[in-house]
Amino acid sequence: MGYTTEFEGAFYLDKRLFDSEFLYLLEFSRTRRMKRDVTILADVPDPAREAVHLSLGEDGCYFVNEKWDRDSEISIVDYNRPPAGQPGLWCRWIPNSNGSGIQWDGGEKFYHYIEWLQYLIDRFIQPWGYTLNGKVYWQGEEPDDNGKIIVEDNKIVCPEDAEELLKYAVSPVRIPRGVFQSLEAIEKAGIALINWRWVMDKVTVLGHRETAMWMESNVEKYFDGLQRGFEADGKVLKSKDVVF
Template sequence: MPVPQKKFMGYTTTFTGNFELDRPLYDFQVLYLLEFARTRRVKRNEAMLTTIPDSLRDAVSLPLGNEGCYFINESHPEADASIIDDNRPPKGQPGLYCQWQPIFNGRGIEWNGHEKFYKYIEWLQYIIVNFIAQWDYELNGTVTWQGETASDIGKIIVVKNQIIEPYGAEAKLKTITSPVTVPGNIWQGLYAVHLHDSHVLASWIAALHSCNELGHPETAKWIEDNLIGLYGAGINRGFQNQETGEAFIPNCYPMGAS
């Protein structure tokens, strides 16, 4: 049953039901996935993590992963020093928290009851690909969701490790974990602003002024035209030059905040 939620800033979706596994997870797999769901997923320095014990990850035979994506021992005294960016997830992960976790007997996957679960389709796709399928399990079942608005209702259907409803889960995960592609001239303007002051792009008003001052009025117009959507997504995921493939990730903290 869904856990009752109070309304806070942000948006909360509740989920009913669970997905079933073809056989129970081992205890150490359950413990790892519980910790994975509990911990904030942040970019880390892999080299610094090599000296930090991470017994549950070792038990499931996972590497540290790109930017420490599989690391879970965040309570270790040296773990904080490994953080590169505590407001962005490691490469390949769709958000800062995964709120899918094993059910109590290890026979399925369910929502952990916490508020503000964003990118839940992408996160489900991620754990199927990186954990469930890798450990040779099969996931099936249907979970329904209800958002804060009455019309925001639906269901997630998984058949043999494939999310068949809603359609396009694999593409959603790829999109949300990839840089925003922009025309070459727009990218040049964004990158010029980034090089001038890496904090400026976090403030769209400051970014507009900087674009114009640096001689990139077309980039300023692009920011205004794409403020809701591509620009905000690029601040989180980075911008990629569609002509050259070059990419960068802005500093997401406003001036004076980091």
């Protein structure tokens, strides 16, 4: 299950990473990015993060000492939802062997790779005083699913609008008010939103034509909403069951 994209090439920094930065980015990519309770993490040793002078961040987004609660998992709020601002559960971009650039770690099922690269630039590379340039080619499982990522002076110029892609990837999906109210009622009735077919059957039986039409025309958006939440008029509905 899932879809794998492979990458060839690397992005290069204008100078090598310090050892502490190199090690932190490795640990960041090795840990599942899960929403955590920062009050529990407040006194937890996290040497790799502390070495680069990062706070825990919202939802523990910078925490990397996963070994600390691997067995108890007491700090995990949601195993299947990333911290605020992060586009997915796994970041597969890592430093190359000598810390002079960023490359794919070879891991399968790397989703939101453009968004993750933008995140690394915004949160680590640029704030740490580095400039990233380079070109990486990607190839998906389908023969015609291919392209390239070009970075010039910390800006992703190909594809365009990478900053907007990241913003979209971490924001709730906006939906019509009527659709929101319908989905909210469905979940309150005990029907898991993750089951698209059951939800479609239910809204059809209830005569919620607008919701049925929206779901049928926006399948990808619907599943994005399961991951990031649905939003209408400032209210956010988050599914209790999500899959990444």
